Amino acid sequence: MKASTLTLEEIAQRIGAEVHGDSACLIHGLATLQEARAGELSFLANPNYARFLAGTQASAVIVSPAQLADCRCSALVMKNPYVGYARASRLFDPLKPAASGVDARAIVDQTAKLAEGVSVAAGAVIGAGVEIGANTRVGPGCIVGDDVRIGADCLLHGRVTVYHQVTIADRVIVHSGAVLGADGFGFAPEAGRFEKIAQLGSVVIESDVEIGANTTIDRAALGNTVIREGVKLDNQIQIAHNVVIGANTVIAACTGVSGSTTVGANCMIGGGVGIAGHLNIADGVHLTGMTLVTHDLTKPGVYSSGTAVEENRSWRKNVARFRQLDQWIRRLQSLEKRS
Amino acid sequence: MKASTLTLEEIAQRIGAEVHGDSACLIHGLATLQEARAGELSFLANPNYARFLAGTQASAVIVSPAQLADCRCSALVMKNPYVGYARASRLFDPLKPAASGVDARAIVDQTAKLAEGVSVAAGAVIGAGVEIGANTRVGPGCIVGDDVRIGADCLLHGRVTVYHQVTIADRVIVHSGAVLGADGFGFAPEAGRFEKIAQLGSVVIESDVEIGANTTIDRAALGNTVIREGVKLDNQIQIAHNVVIGANTVIAACTGVSGSTTVGANCMIGGGVGIAGHLNIADGVHLTGMTLVTHDLTKPGVYSSGTAVEENRSWRKNVARFRQLDQWIRRLQSLEKRS
Amino acid sequence: MKASTLTLEEIAQRIGAEVHGDSACLIHGLATLQEARAGELSFLANPNYARFLAGTQASAVIVSPAQLADCRCSALVMKNPYVGYARASRLFDPLKPAASGVDARAIVDQTAKLAEGVSVAAGAVIGAGVEIGANTRVGPGCIVGDDVRIGADCLLHGRVTVYHQVTIADRVIVHSGAVLGADGFGFAPEAGRFEKIAQLGSVVIESDVEIGANTTIDRAALGNTVIREGVKLDNQIQIAHNVVIGANTVIAACTGVSGSTTVGANCMIGGGVGIAGHLNIADGVHLTGMTLVTHDLTKPGVYSSGTAVEENRSWRKNVARFRQLDQWIRRLQSLEKRS
Known part of the structure; x- marks a missing residue:
């Protein structure tokens, strides 16, 4: 919810910083050092922007202890100002909270179990046997298939599809257009044609995952496709059946991971990357944008392929x-x- | 529909295999050789997994005649065990059948003609002049534009868009988020700006095609964009206007085919591939992942571009x-x- | 709306051409030179097709003055026949106009302000404080978040999501599955995990923009992601937070532009291109398909990367x-x- 205003002191307490200067100062929003005006809070996280600190019009700036001396306005001092910015940003999120409860124009099967504080928006369709945990919000036009389990404090933005039996843990955010649990791409060739292999498995999304707009995560042929806790997936990503993405791995937009590949924990995968099927990618691998991976990567490190842009x-x-x-x-x- | 249980004999008849062992054995699901437990059916299709055959806990395994000797449990014997697995998998599909008929919260134009056994789920919108064949299921939130023709035994999962006048034949499966018949990308440059070219053509999807989640197939400028019978398209694929994809061609996720290109029959196109416009790709072409094709490929064979991943x-x-x-x-x- | 028929004279007036031949001739549709039949209009824009001019069965052809001599049927003569084709195509668009007004099964917040001639289709959801300009059409299943501003004469096809506070100017076309204003991909790393940075900014779409099916444009972290006037975006494009796309730039399908990059005006970006973050791309840059851009491009010109397809x-x-x-x-x- 967008706070109307908070004092610097209130912000300091919520983000874990120490106030220097006017702790009663009222803050109504965030902006960059160059664009901030009176009443706004800014931050200095990237040293390239240090030259803008002295001249900022912000009422206050989140800075590290080392930068405090250069700050001519009030300051919120903490070791990691970027984390401070992240926390402060969430205090001013303009997304309004959903009205609690089930909208009269939502379509909820009578066997679905909704915990306290769940909101289901107009036009959402909730299937039979679904269970949704406390305070989870289901946006307009979402489709939640039969027997889906969704944990507490999740946010499904409008127009998300969750196929039958998919499991989602707590504090998961899913953006519009994402499709979780569509059939994996499996066919048995027979005389030049292809017989469909029913995808009997499902998808498991662990806690604190975020899934971008129009990203697709296919259900497993057998067993589960698994997105481990803390994974962040950008928009338009394709995760094929039986893939496992390790904890706290971050994947940028337009990347595809082919079937049965395991990506380790704490990886950083650039945009437009392609990872072939049945591979193992170690923990701590970084892939630069548009890299194609066709064999296992057994050691952490930075990897690339392709050529560089030229005339x-x-x-x-x-x-x-x-x-x-x-x-x-x-x-x-x-x-x-x-x- | 997920069968509760079937005897091995019943499965054998439905998949075209011969039972060795306990034909009355009850099977309630499928699993891999390593993970199967009593009551489950497994299969051996890839020789790399032959070492797991002897030790499997499955009640029965689909095997080829040559592998029968190594099987210590009951067996379903057939020439192509992978096809057997495909057929058996469909007997245990957990997707529940839709309730037949038009949901009271679907929005169906009074001029639409729905054949016997058609189901239209809550929140779907069916336009004027639409015709839908017997037993076709239209999922929640689907949008079917005016004058669309859909054949028999199709399955449109939730939240599919079919623009006006698109034609879909029989036994076509379309996954959530797919968009069939949006405008092709056509503009006439004029004095540094672009005048829109209305896309007067349409899209024709032949029988037994499957279309993945969030895949887009644009309508033709004039004439039709055509997806021939048996084609399988994975997720997040882009098929531009006036493209023709030949029969039984398979395309992996995140691939794009540019306007007016013809792809032959029985091709296998990897993920993340890009094919330029106005090209002809012969029958039987295989393209490895992330290949860029900028000229005609006149002979069958395997083609590639790019470089390999390295540090x-x-x-x-x-x-x-x-x-x-x-x-x-x-x-x-x-x-x-x-x- | 699809005109039943127009005379050649009427078409000439609407597209700015001069009639040669039978100005009363009735035209009911458009087709290529090779496929046109009596009653249809064709055009000759690409010299490669000049050999089909003499033999066409079209009742009339749009030609340049230089080509008139080779035309054996009636002609619409104008300097740029391709622009003539674009204009004529729009006269025969088969997409039916939406019924004016708000469908009884649309869900429109009582605080939304809809100008004259606005249509909102069944199943669309319009949030609080939304303002929509005259004659704009909102398709079935669209979700328009709180405080969105949409101008006049826009067309949102079915199943488009517009997040809260996004601004769309006049004559903008958005295709099905597009998501405007989802959260930019921003996280602050902290002890191996990632803290979400709320995306406080928004998206601004200027006039005469077209946005393809399943394209995603993320809201800014702070400030705005901006799509300038006349930009044409194909399907499945990803525009990250704080990107600016310059006026009349055209981007083909499956391309991704990373955060905080500025693309100039009048650029032509091929399909499957990837542009890294925080870059500046000059006006008039052409990028061939699947190029990866990792540094600024300061001069207009054609740029490429990758290797060519081979066996x-x-x-x-x-x-x-x-x-x-x-x-x-x-x-x-x-x-x-x-x-």
Whole structure:
């Protein structure tokens, strides 16, 4: 909920910072150092922006102890100002809280069990045998299939689909257009055609996961596709059947993970990455944007593939050479032998 | 519908296998060789898993005749155990059948014609002049535009959009979030701006096609975008206007096919592939993941592009060299002339 | 609306062309030169199709003055026949106009203000404080969050989500499944976990923008994500928080633009492109399909990355060589020194 205003002291208590300056100062919003005006709070987390600190018009700035000396307005001092900004941002979220309870125009099966404080918006459809934990909000137009379990304090924005039997733990946020539990892509070839393999498994989303808009997570052929606690998935990501994504891994938009691959914990996967099926990616792997991974990565570290952007005219020449690269290297080798 | 239980004999008849062992044995589900327990059926389709056959706790296993000797439990014997697994999986699908008929909270135009056994779920919107064939199920929140034709025995999961005039044949499955028949991306440049070209054509989906979650298939500028029979499209695929995808071609997730391209029959297109517009791709082409296709492929075979994943430190050096590759090759050539 | 029929003279007036031949000729639709039949209008915009002009069965063709001599049927003559085709296509659009007014099964908050001629279809949900301009159509199943502003003459196809506070100007078209204003992907790392940064900003869509099916545009962390006037976005595009896309830039499907990047005006971005975060892309940049951009592009021009499709057998060899490219170049350099 967007707070109308909070004092600096109230913010300090909620984010775990120490006030320097006017603790009664009223704050009504956040802004960058360059754009903040009186009544707004700013923050200095990236040293590249330190040059804007002295001149900011903000009423207060979240800074580290080392930066306090350069701050000419009130300050909220804490070790990690970026975390302070994250916490303060949540105090000023403009998203209004849903009205509690089930909207008269929602369609909730009579066998569904909704805990205290659950809200279900107009046009949402809740199936048979569904259980939803306390204070979870289900947005307009969401479809929650039969026998789904959703924990407490979750937020499903409007127009999310959760197929039958999917399990979602606590404090999970799912953005609009996401589809959890559609059929994995499984077919048995037979005489040039394909017989569908029913996807008998499901999807398990652990606690504190966030799932971006239009992201898809397929149900398992057998067993479960699993998204472990604290994972953050950006928009338009595809997670295939039987994939496991390890705890606190972060994946940027437009990335696809193919079937039965296990991604470790604490990985950072860039945007537009493709990971082939049946692979193991170790904990702590970083993949730069648009990398294609076709074999196991057994050690933490930063990995990449592809080539770098250049002018099309030179690129065309280089690409033509690449297609004969093996031959050119052989010619280099024979030159070496001769010289 | 999830069967409560079937005897091994009943399963054998439905999948076309021969029982060895206890034909009255009751089966209530499927599992892998390693995870199956008593009462479950397993299968051996991939030789890599043959080592798990002897020790499985499954009550029965689908095996080929050659593997029968190594099976210590009951067996369902057939030539292609993977097809057997596909067929058996469908007997245990946990997706409940929709209640037949039109839900009172669906919105169906009075001019729509629904054949016998059609179900339309709550919150679905069916436009004027729509015709839907026998036993087709339209999920909650689906939008079916005016004059759409859908055949028999189709399944539209929740929250699918079918724009006006699109045609869908029989036994087509469409997953949540898919959009069939949105406008193709066509504009005429004029003085630095773009005039919209209305997309007067439509989309034709032939029989036995499956379309994944959040996949988009655009309507044609003129004529039709066509998905031929038996095609299987994974999630998050983009099919542009006037594309034709040949029969029984399979496309993995996150792939895009640009306008007016024709993809042949029996192709296997990996994930994250991009195919430029106005191309012809022959029958039987396989494209590995994230390949970019910018010219016709006139022969069947396996094709690729891109580079392989490696440590970022070495990749940075190699990429820098790639940008001067043409110059290096020229230097190699002049060395060759000199030596 | 699909006109039943128009005379050639009426079409000429509406598209700004001059009639040669039978101005009373009745036209009921458009088709290509090869496929057109009597009663249909065609066009010659691409010189590659000039060979079909003489033999077309169309009743009339839109041609440039230079091509008129080769036209054996009636003609609509104008300087840019492709623009003529665009304009004529819109006269024959088969999409029926929405019934004006709010459908009884739409859910519109009582504080929403709808201007004259606004239509809201069944199952749409309009939040508190929303304002919608004259003649804008909101399709079935759309979700429009609190305090959204939408201008006049817009078309939101079915099942579009617009999060709270997003602003959309006039004549904007949004296709099904698009999500405008979901949270940007922002987290502050803290002890191996991630704290959510509430996205306090919004999205601003200027006039004459078109947004494709299942495209996502995230709200800003602070400030706005901005899509400037005349921008055309294809399907399945991801625009991250705080991105700015310059006027009349066109982006093809499956492309992703990372956070805080500014793309200039009049750019043409191919499909499957990835642009890293915090970059500046100049006006007039063209990026070919699947290019990865990791640094600023300060000059207009055509840019590319990646390698070209080839047979997998040769590709495997070349890719293996690429991984040692830096070493091979060093060996080439030492050969040069020696010779």
